[in-house]
Amino acid sequence: MTSSLLIGVVWNVWHAPSGIVELGVAAWALDLPIYAVIVIDISIVATLLYNNTGGSVLITMVFHAGVNGAQGLYLVTGMFTSGLGECPGA
DSSP: OHHHHHHHHHHHHHHHHHHHHHHOHHHHHHHHHHHHHHHHHHHHHHHHHHHHTTSOHHHHHHHHHHHHHHGGGOSSOOTTOOSTTOOTTO
16 A cells, blocks of 8 residues: 555656646646546556566556546546536537
């Protein structure tokens, strides 16, 4: 659990510049707590996958790719979305 939390914090800091560039500092500061919880949750799941598959980096990478791919399924704008998937007339 400690390593998952540490990875989640590092991962959050790693992605912060992208959020700041996309949203601006003020908007990113508002989204940061939500994003931090999501990232830490994902890092816990990734650690569980790694530990429970005998240390399979491949499964962990597939999970990460799935998380990245699923971000494009939302039809609303928000953190790390360009607005291209916005519903017409919304």
